[in-house]
Amino acid sequence: MMKKGAQEQTPGQYKEAEVSGKVIRQPYAVGSKSERMAILLRTPDEDYVLRRRGGNPFHDPELEKLVGKQINCSGVLTDHTLIISTWDEAESS
Numbered sequence: 001m002m003k004k005g006a007q008e009q010t011p012g013q014y015k016e017a018e019v020s021g022k023v024i025r026q027p028y029a030v031g032s033k034s035e036r037m038a039i040l041l042r043t044p045d046e047d048y049v050l051r052r053r054g055g056n057p058f059h060d061p062e063l064e065k066l067v068g069k070q071i072n073c074s075g076v077l078t079d080h081t082l083i084i085s086t087w088d089e090a091e092s093s
Helices: none
Strands: 015-028 035-040 047-052 072-080 083-089
Touching: 035 083
Parallel strands: 047 083
Antiparallel strands: 015 035, 015 072, 035 047, 072 083
16 A cells, blocks of 8 residues: 555666766755755766665765765665666776
């Protein structure tokens, strides 16, 4: 049973993704009640809010360790959030 006001998710709203980029920390949703310092993955095309599957969406010590590093990761992309299930540090060139 769905909660009142909840929208049913359709398979098209989630997309499996393999993405590479630099993990950064910066303000997110500035001016809204969701405003916070968030961890993002900066790619050449877009910045994605980075979450770890099973991790706390607002403070994840595992993701904190990745700030400033280049990573390769795979997970599920939903709107502007990338929920990663696997990752590794990218080789420095």
